[in-house]
Amino acid sequence: xxxxxxxxxxxxxxxxxxxxxxxxxxxxxxxxxxxxxxxxxxxxxxxxxxxxxxxxxxxxxxxxxxxxxxxxxxxxxxxxxxxxxxxxxxxxxxxxxxxxxxxxxxxxxxxxxxxxxxxxxxxxxxxxxxxxxxxxxxxxxxxxxxxxxxxxxxxxxxxxxxxxxxxxxxxxxxxxxxxxxxxxxxxxxxxxxxxxxxxxxxxxxxxxxxxxxxxxxxxxxxxxxxxxxxxxxxxxxxxxxxxxxxxxxxxxxxxxxxxxxxxxxxxxxxxxxxxxxxxxxxxxxxxxxxxxxxxxxxxxxxxxxxxxxxxxxxxxxxxxxxxxxxxxxxxxxxxxxxxxxxxxxxxxxxxxxxxxxxxxxxxxxxxxxxxxxxxxxxxxxxxxxxxxxxxxxxxxxxxxxxxxxxxxxxxxxxxxxxxxxxxxxxxxxxxxxxxxxxxxxxxxxxxxxxxxxxxxxxxxxxxxxxxxxxxxxxxxxxxxxxxxxxxxxxxxxxxxxxxxxxxxxx
Amino acid sequence: xxxxxxxxxxxxxxxxxxxxxxxxxxxxxxxxxxxxxxxxxxxxxxxxxxxxxxxxxxxxxxxxxxxxxxxxxxxxxxxxxxxxxxxxxxxxxxxxxxxxxxxxxxxxxxxxxxxxxxxxxxxxxxxxxxxxxxxxxxxxxxxxxxxxxxxxxxxxxxxxxxxxxxxxxxxxxxxxxxxxxxxxxxxxxxxxxxxxxxxxxxxxxxxxxxxxxxxxxxxxxxxxxxxxxxxxxxxxxxxxxxxxxxxxxxxxxxxxxxxxxxxxxxxxxxxxxxxxxxxxxxxxxxxxxxxxx
Numbered sequence: 137x138x139x140x141x142x143x144x145x146x147x148x149x150x151x152x153x154x155x156x157x158x159x160x161x162x163x164x165x166x167x168x169x170x171x172x173x174x175x176x177x178x179x180x181x182x183x184x185x186x187x188x189x190x191x192x193x194x195x196x197x198x199x200x201x202x203x204x205x206x207x208x209x210x211x212x213x214x215x216x217x218x219x220x221x222x223x224x225x226x227x228x229x230x231x232x233x234x235x236x237x238x239x240x241x242x243x244x245x246x247x248x249x250x251x252x253x254x255x256x257x258x259x260x261x262x263x264x265x266x267x268x269x270x271x272x273x274x275x276x277x278x279x280x281x282x283x284x285x286x287x288x289x290x291x292x293x294x295x296x297x298x299x300x301x302x303x304x305x306x307x308x309x310x311x312x313x314x315x316x317x318x319x320x321x322x323x324x325x326x327x328x329x330x331x332x333x334x335x336x337x338x339x340x341x342x343x344x345x346x347x348x349x350x351x352x353x354x355x356x357x358x359x360x361x362x363x364x365x366x367x368x369x370x371x372x373x374x375x376x377x378x379x380x381x382x383x384x385x386x387x388x389x390x391x392x393x394x395x396x397x398x399x400x401x402x403x404x405x406x407x408x409x410x411x412x413x414x415x416x417x418x419x420x421x422x423x424x425x426x427x428x429x430x431x432x433x434x435x436x437x438x439x440x441x442x443x444x445x446x447x448x449x450x451x452x453x454x455x456x457x458x459x460x461x462x463x464x465x466x467x468x469x470x471x472x473x474x475x476x477x478x479x480x481x482x483x484x485x486x487x488x489x490x491x492x493x494x495x496x497x498x499x500x501x502x503x504x505x506x507x508x509x510x511x512x513x514x515x516x517x518x519x520x521x522x523x524x525x526x527x528x529x530x531x532x533x534x535x536x537x538x539x540x541x542x543x544x545x546x547x548x549x550x551x552x553x554x555x556x557x558x559x560x561x562x563x564x565x566x567x568x569x570x571x572x573x574x575x576x577x578x579x580x581x582x583x584x585x586x587x588x589x590x591x592x593x594x595x596x597x598x599x600x601x602x603x604x605x606x607x608x609x610x611x612x613x614x615x616x617x618x619x620x621x622x623x624x625x626x627x628x629x630x631x632x633x634x635x636x637x638x639x640x641x642x
Numbered sequence: 643x644x645x646x647x648x649x650x651x652x653x654x655x656x657x658x659x660x661x662x663x664x665x666x667x668x669x670x671x672x673x674x675x676x677x678x679x680x681x682x683x684x685x686x687x688x689x690x691x692x693x694x695x696x697x698x699x700x701x702x703x704x705x706x707x708x709x710x711x712x713x714x715x716x717x718x719x720x721x722x723x724x725x726x727x728x729x730x731x732x733x734x735x736x737x738x739x740x741x742x743x744x745x746x747x748x749x750x751x752x753x754x755x756x757x758x759x760x761x762x763x764x765x766x767x768x769x770x771x772x773x774x775x776x777x778x779x780x781x782x783x784x785x786x787x788x789x790x791x792x793x794x795x796x797x798x799x800x801x802x803x804x805x806x807x808x809x810x811x812x813x814x815x816x817x818x819x820x821x822x823x824x825x826x827x828x829x830x831x832x833x834x835x836x837x838x839x840x841x842x843x844x845x846x847x848x849x850x851x852x853x854x855x856x857x858x859x860x861x862x863x864x865x866x867x868x869x870x871x872x873x874x875x876x877x878x879x880x881x882x883x884x885x886x887x888x889x890x891x892x893x894x895x896x897x898x899x900x901x902x903x904x905x906x907x908x909x910x911x912x913x914x915x916x917x918x919x920x921x922x923x924x925x926x927x928x929x930x931x932x933x934x935x
C-alpha cells in the first residue's frame with residue numbers, strides 16, 4: 137500500500153496527540169505546537185486531495201487488523217479530501233488570525249486548554265471528513281460539540297455563559313436525535329459501516345420491510361444534524377454565540393464546525409441512505425423549505441441588528457440556509473452548489489469575524505455601527521479584508537459569493553417551475569438584503585468619522601491599539617482573501633473536483 | 643501570617659493582589675441588547691399570557707407527537723433475536739471468532755478495544771475533552787476568581803464517616819483494580835473499573851477533606867497520569883492501526899486466551915482508559931466543588 141494512504145488516519149492522530157501534549161505545555165509553546173499541527177494536517181490533506189484527484193480514485197483504510205464489516209474504517213476520495221483541506225486551512229487561518237485576541241480574551245492559565253480544545257475541534261473535523269463508519273461519526277460529533285462549546289465558553293464576558301448554555305442545549309438535542317437514528321440504523325440493517333447500511337436500506341426498500349422505522353430513522357438523522365448545524369428555526373443560539381466568543385472561536389464555529397455537521401449529513405445522504413431513496417427525497421424536500429425560510433429570515437434579522445457581530449452571525453443563519461437549499465434541490469448540480477457553498481462560506485465568515493474584531497478594536501472595542509464609522513481608515517488592512525468578505529457575501533463577480541449564487545441558480549433551473557421560481561426569488565431577495573446590510577456596513581466603515589456622532593467615551597483620534605501591528609491577522613486575511621479570489625476567479629477548478637468526486641462518492 | 647494568607651484561608655482560595663486587570667473591555671449584558679428581539683418582545687407584551695399558554699400547548703403537542711412516533715417505530719422494529727437472521731453477520735462473527743482473533747475471553751472488551759478500537763479512542767477523548775471544558779469553564783484564575791463559594795456543610799470531620807471510609811475505601815480500590823486488570827477475562831474493563839476507582843477517590847475526599855485528598859492527587863499528578871495514559875493509548879493504538887492497515891506484522895501477540903497476560907494491548911489499554919476515567923470523575927468533583935485542584 138502506498139504510504140500516502142496513511143495520511144487520513146495521520147491527520148486525526150496528529151490532532152489527537154497534539155491535544156494531549158498541549159494540555160501540559162506552557163501557553164506560548166502550546167500555541168506554536170498547535171499551529172505546527174494545523175500546518176502539518178493541512179499538508180496531509182492537500183497531498184490526499186492531489187493524490188485522489190489526479191488519479192480520480194478513492195481508497196479505504198482499515199483501522200486495525202480486521203477486514204471491512206468487522207472493524208472501523210476510513211475512506212478518502214476527492215470530496216472527503218477537499219472537505220478536510222478546506223477545514224484544516226480555515227482552522228489554521230482562524231487560529232493565527234485571532235492569536236492576539238485569544239491572548240487578551242482568555243485568562244493566562246486557560247490558554248493551553250484553549251489550544252487543546254482547538255486541536256480536538258480539528259481532530260473531530262478530520263474524523264468526520266474521512267470516517268466511513270456511522271458510529272465513529274457519532275463519537276467525533278460528540279467531541280466536536282463539547283470542544284466547540286469549550287472554545288466558546290473559555291472567554292468569560294457578558295453573555296457567554298448564557299450563550300454557551302443555549303448552544304449546548306440545542307446541540308445536545310441534535311446529538312440525541314442523531315444517536316437514536318444511528319441505533320435504529322444498526323437495529324434494522326445490522327451494520328455500522330456506511331456501504332453495508334446502504335445495501336441493507338436498499339434491500340428494505342425493495343422488500344418493504346420495516347418501512348416505518350426506516351422513515352423515522354432518516355427523519356431523526358436529518359433533524360439531528362440540521363439542528364446542530366443551525367438551520368432555521370434552530371439558529372437562535374447563533375447571534376449570542378458568535379457575538380460574544382473570542383474571534384478565533386467565532387470564526388471556527390461559524391466557518392467550519394457547523395459545516396462539519398452538514399458534511400456528515402451529505403455523506404449520510406449519499407453513502408448511507410442513497411440519493412435516490414424515496415424517504416430521503418421527502419426529507420430533503422422538508423430541508424429545502426426550511427432552507428428557503430432560513431435564507432430570508434436570517435437576512436431580515438441581520439438587517440435589523442445594530443451590532444456588527446450579531447449582523448454577521450445572523451447572516452450565517454442565512455448562509456446555512458443556502459447549503460440546505462442545495463441539499464434539497466439534490467442532483468449533481470444541487471450537491472455541487474451545497475459543497476461549494478460550504479467551502480466559500482467557510483472562507484468568508486472567518487475573514488469577516490477576524491477583520492470585524494480588528495475594526496471594533498480600532499473603534500474603542502465597540503461593535504455598534506455608530507462607533508464603527510471610519511474604522512477602515514483607522515485600520516486599513518482590516519477595512520480592506522472586511523470589504524472583500526462583505527462584497528463576496530453580496531455576490532460581486534470575481535469573488536466566491538458570485539460563483540455560489542451562479543451554481544445555485546444553475547441547480548434550480550433543472551427542476552420544475554415552482555421550485556425554480558421559489559429558489560430564484562429567495563436568491564434574488566437574499567442578494568438584495570445582503571447588499572443592503574453589507575454594503576451599508578462597508579460604506580459606514582469607509583465614511584470618514586470627522587464629526588461623527590459617537591455614543592460613548594470613545595474618541596476616534598486615539599489609535600493606540602489600532603496602530604499596533606498584527607502580523608497574524610494580516611497573514612490570515614491574505615490567506616483567506618486568496619482563497620476567496622481563487623474560488624471566485626476559477627470556480628471551475630473546485631466545482632470540477634466536487635463533481636468528479638461526487639461520482640466516486642456514492 | 644500575612645493579611646493575604648488570612649484572607650485566603652478565610653475565603654478558601656488564593657488571593658492575588660498583584661493579578662493583572664483583564665486587558666480588554668468586555669461587553670456586559672446591557673451593552674449587547676439584541677435589538678432584533680424588540681419586535682418579538684412587543685408581541686409577547688401584546689399577546690401576554692395567552693401566547694404563553696399557546697406556547698405551552700404547542701410544546702405538549704410536539705412532545706406527544708414525537709413520543710408516539712418513536713413508540714410506533716419501536717413497535718415496528720425487528721424482534722430481538724428472532725427477525726434478525728439476515729442482519730446478524732457482524733454479531734455472529736464477533737461471537738464465533740472474537741476470542742480466537744483478539745485473545746480476549748471477554749468478547750465485549752475484544753470488540754471495544756480491538757475490532758472497534760478507533761471508536762473507543764474517540765470515547766476516551768470525549769472524556770478528556772469534557773475535563774478540558776470543565777477546566778475552561780470553572781477554573782478560578784487570579785483576578786477573575788469568584789469570591790462567593792458554594793457553602794455546604796463540612797462533613798469531613800465526622801468520625802462515623804471516617805471510620806466507615808477507612809474500612810470501605812481499600813476494598814473499593816482493590817475491586818476497581820481487579821475490574822481494570824481482569825477486564826479482558828471477565829465482565830468489566832476500563833470504563834467501569836475507572837468509575838469505581840474514581841468513586842473511591844471521591845470517598846477519600848469527602849471523608850478526609852480537601853487537605854488530605856489534595857495531597858494524594860494534585861493537579862500535577864492528575865495531568866501527568868492523564869497525559870501519559872492518553873499518549874500511550876494514542877501511540878499504542880496508532881501502531882496497531884498502522885500495521886493493520888498496511889498489512890504489516892504486528893509485534894503484539896494475542897497470547898493464550900484466559901491468561902492474565904494475554905489479548906495483546908487490551909489489558910494495558912484498559913488500565914489507561916481506567917486512569918483517564920478515574921481522573922475525569924475525581925477532577926470534575928474537585929473542579930465543581932472547589933473550582934481548583
